[in-house]
Structure formats: structure tokens, C-alpha cells
Amino acid sequence: MSRGYRFTLVLALGLVGCVQAVTAPPPAALPPVPVGSGYLVGTVRPLTLPDGWQQEVVMPGMTAVHPPAGTAVTARQTLRDLPGVTFVEANARMHLVRPILETGLRMQAEPPPYVPNDPEYPSQWNMTLAGIDRAWNLTKGLKTLKIGVVDSGVDPQHPDLVDNLLPLIDIWKDVHGTDKFTFGGRAYTMDGKDGNGHGTHVTGILAAAIDNSTGVAGTAGQVKIQPIKATDYEGNTDALTLFRSVKRAIDEGCKVINVSIGGDGTGDPDLESLRTTVAYAYTHGVIIVAATGNESARSRKLIQNVTLPAAYPGAIAVAAVTQYDKIAEYSNGGPQVAVAAPGGAGITSEGRKIRSTLPTYTTYLSLSSRLNGPYGELAGTSMACPHVSGLAALLLSQEPTLTPSQVCRRIALTCDDVGVKGWDADTGFGRINAYRALSERVE
Numbered sequence: 001m002s003r004g005y006r007f008t009l010v011l012a013l014g015l016v017g018c019v020q021a022v023t024a025p026p027p028a029a030l031p032p033v034p035v036g037s038g039y040l041v042g043t044v045r046p047l048t049l050p051d052g053w054q055q056e057v058v059m060p061g062m063t064a065v066h067p068p069a070g071t072a073v074t075a076r077q078t079l080r081d082l083p084g085v086t087f088v089e090a091n092a093r094m095h096l097v098r099p100i101l102e103t104g105l106r107m108q109a110e111p112p113p114y115v116p117n118d119p120e121y122p123s124q125w126n127m128t129l130a131g132i133d134r135a136w137n138l139t140k141g142l143k144t145l146k147i148g149v150v151d152s153g154v155d156p157q158h159p160d161l162v163d164n165l166l167p168l169i170d171i172w173k174d175v176h177g178t179d180k181f182t183f184g185g186r187a188y189t190m191d192g193k194d195g196n197g198h199g200t201h202v203t204g205i206l207a208a209a210i211d212n213s214t215g216v217a218g219t220a221g222q223v224k225i226q227p228i229k230a231t232d233y234e235g236n237t238d239a240l241t242l243f244r245s246v247k248r249a250i251d252e253g254c255k256v257i258n259v260s261i262g263g264d265g266t267g268d269p270d271l272e273s274l275r276t277t278v279a280y281a282y283t284h285g286v287i288i289v290a291a292t293g294n295e296s297a298r299s300r301k302l303i304q305n306v307t308l309p310a311a312y313p314g315a316i317a318v319a320a321v322t323q324y325d326k327i328a329e330y331s332n333g334g335p336q337v338a339v340a341a342p343g344g345a346g347i348t349s350e351g352r353k354i355r356s357t358l359p360t361y362t363t364y365l366s367l368s369s370r371l372n373g374p375y376g377e378l379a380g381t382s383m384a385c386p387h388v389s390g391l392a393a394l395l396l397s398q399e400p401t402l403t404p405s406q407v408c409r410r411i412a413l414t415c416d417d418v419g420v421k422g423w424d425a426d427t428g429f430g431r432i433n434a435y436r437a438l439s440e441r442v443e
């Protein structure tokens with residue numbers, strides 16, 4: 001029995017030894033520590049460290065050491081002075097090798113559309129089509145940025161515009177005298193305000209106050225608008241009035257000027273004065289955004305040339321697309337077209353028009369077309385144009401030092417291609433995409 005017992009005991013001890021060899025605990029690991037903290041120490045023998053210091057044998061010959069807080073200044077020297085230490089290194093910070101990314105690639109998912117609280121916003125399909133709703137996640141415009149609207153004037157008291165309006169400058173009156181007409185035996189005087197309705201509609205697309213629980217939302221609904229009245233109640237003007245209006249807008253400090261004005265197609269096809277006007281703005285660091293004109297009837301294969309001043313170098317010539325992202329029936333075309341933007345339907349099959357602000361008082365438009373304010377729908381390249389002026393304003397709000405040529409490139413090179421593949425004479429580089437313009441790098 002006793003032999004048997006000893007044998008069993010020896011066998012048992014042997015088993016214990018085997019179990020210990022297989023399941024011996026690994027060297028103590030350090031508790032979680034901040035990235036880049038501590039030291040790596042070369043060792044030829046186990047380290048004997050001061051109290052409170054922690055160590056982990058990383059591999060034979062190298063130990064990670066964490067001195068207590070407060071000893072960082074002297075820790076390296078303390079470690080160097082220990083017997084058997086071959087090197088001491090701070091635990092260097094490192095990073096994944098960053099992939100080289102192509103410019104213009106969309107690396108992040110687009111944000112969801114921003115939905116403002118303006119009650120008429122659900123009818124503004126144009127803001128979604130042009131990526132403006134997603135752009136509002138990035139900026140809604142700088143309150144100190146001045147944008148010029150050279151047009152028929154504006155309703156200076158419109159409740160959805162008044163917060164963004166500077167006092168109207170009436171160049172029409174300076175050049176041509178009072179703006180008045182008689183309708184149905186009644187006289188109307190329109191000095192100092194929009195006598196037509198066109199300018200108020202354009203201004204709303206560009207900068208109706210956003211998120212004010214009122215009416216519609218403008219593309220750049222927080223910037224300041226400098227309204228310049230350059231036409232009479234019918235929309236008539238001339239090159240001299242236009243030049244004086246543009247110059248005044250520049251003198252007032254406007255960085256972008258919306259010109260939804262064109263020749264009537266009956267005049268000189270080349271006006272040196274208007275070419276000079278656009279060049280003057282460009283050399284003063286100001287961007288002219290102009291409509292290509294509405295004289296075409298594409299369903300009958302009649303396509304008119306880009307009007308003036310949109311056709312001149314330095315202006316961004318804006319064509320119009322419909323709700324369905326197709327070139328609009330009326331939109332003029334040609335080699336000068338830069339981009340397209342929502343202009344709305346010219347014929348019934350093209351979808352809806354563009355909803356915006358209209359004057360709160362009687363105008364030539366309300367009398368002649370029964371289009372009454374304070375909100376209503378119009379279509380045309382005049383309506384497309386302020387989407388692009390508004391986008392230029394958003395770009396300058398995000399990056400105030402951009403030059404006119406940089407703004408033009410951003411807008412053109414981030415368009416979504418529409419119509420014929422690549423640049424085409426109907427839609428230029430394509431329909432603007434405000435979110436892409438604000439979020440993609442374009443060199």
C-alpha cells in the first residue's frame with residue numbers, strides 16, 4: 001500500500017509540474033495607458049524599478065515602463081542609470097499610413113437635407129434639385145456679405161425680405177426720372193420700390209429670410225441684399241443705366257451682382273459698353289451672374305443666342321432647367337453658357353414654376369398678369385440666375401478670400417452633368433449642385 005501511495009504521490013507531483021508548465025501566467029501586462037505614454041527600455045536582465053513604477057516585459061530584451069505621474073522629466077535618466085539597460089526610448093506616437101486621396105472624391109456620405117421652418121418651403125422643389133438644401137448644413141450665408149441685385153427694384157417692406165435688405169438705390173430715377181404708369185384710370189408711382197414684381201421675385205430666390213417661420217427660404221437666406229433699381233415698371237432699361245447700376249453695386253461693396261437682365265434681341269448683337277461693364281466688375285473682384293435669356297422655343301427647334309451681358313467673358317451665364325432636370329423650353333443657348341439652374345416650367349409638361357416673394361402692393365405684374373403677392377410662381381432664366389448668385393454667396397460666406405475665378409471654377413466644376421454628356425451649349429457644365437460646390441475640393 002505504501003509503495004503504491006508514494007508512487008501515486010510522485011506521479012501527482014509530476015502532473016502538477018506539467019500543468020504549471022502549460023498554464024503559467026504570462027508576464028504582467030500594464031493597465032490601460034494613454035497613447036504615446038511611457039518608455040521602451042532595452043534590457044539584458046530583469047529591471048529593479050523604484051516603488052510605483054510599472055513594467056511589462058514586451059519581449060525578451062525589451063520592457064515597457066510607466067513611471068508614476070510627475071516623474072516624466074527625470075524618468076528617462078533614472079532608467080538609463082539602471083544596471084543592464086541598453087537603450088531608453090519614449091513610446092513614439094504613430095499612425096496608419098494615410099491613403100493618398102484624389103481631389104474631388106466624395107469620401108463621406110452626403111448629409112440629410114436641411115429642412116427650414118418656412119411654411120411655403122415644401123413647394124420649393126428647386127432647393128432640393130440644386131443641392132441647396134444639403135448645402136444649408138454647411139452655411140446659410142454670412143450676415144455681413146453684400147450681394148447686389150440689379151433689377152426692377154424690390155418691395156422694401158416685404159416681411160420675408162426686410163431683414164436682409166439694405167436701402168434700395170434707385171438708379172432708374174437718377175438716369176430717367178420718375179417711374180409711373182396709369183392702369184384702369186388710376187395712377188401708380190413706383191419710385192424707390194419695385195414697380196414690376198420681377199426684382200422682388202429674384203431677390204426672394206436669392207435671399208428670402210430662411211428659418212423665420214415666414215413664406216419661403218432663399219438660397220443664401222442670411223446675406224445682405226443691396227437692391228439697385230435699374231428698370232422701369234415694365235422692365236425697360238438701357239446699357240448706360242445698367243453700367244451705372246453695376247458700378248454703384250461695386251462701389252457699395254457687393255461681391256456678387258445678380259443681373260437677370262438682357263437685350264431684347266432687336267439691338268446690336270455686340271455692345272462694347274456691356275463687355276466693358278462685365279470686365280470692370282471682374283477686375284474689381286466682383287462676380288456678375290447673368291441670365292441667358294428666355295427667347296427660345298425648343299419644342300419648335302428655335303434656340304436663340306445667349307443674351308447680353310451674360311455672353312461676355314467674366315459673367316457666369318446661367319441657363320434654366322425644369323423640375324425634371326431637363327433644359328427648359330425657353331432657355332437660350334450657345335458657347336457662352338456656363339451652368340444651368342432651376343428656372344421652372346415654360347410649358348405645362350415641364351412641371352412647376354419657381355415659388356418666391358412678390359410685392360405686397362399693386363404692381364405692373366399684378367395688374368397685367370394677376371400675379372399678386374406676397375408669394376407667387378414665375379419661370380425663366382431670370383429665376384435660374386439667383387440660385388447661382390446665391391451659391392456664389394454661400395461659397396464666399398464659407399471662404400471669403402476666394403477670387404471670382406475660383407468661385408466660377410467651384411460652381412462650374414461641381415455641377416451634375418445633365419443633357420448631352422459633358423459640357424453642352426444648352427446647360428454648360430451642368431445643373432449646379434450647391435452641396436458639392438461647398439464640400440468638394442476643386443483646384
Ligand SMILES: [Ca+2]
Binds near residue numbers: 211214215
Ligand atoms: Ca422665410
Ligand SMILES: [Ca+2]
Binds near residue numbers: 417419424429
Ligand atoms: Ca451636359
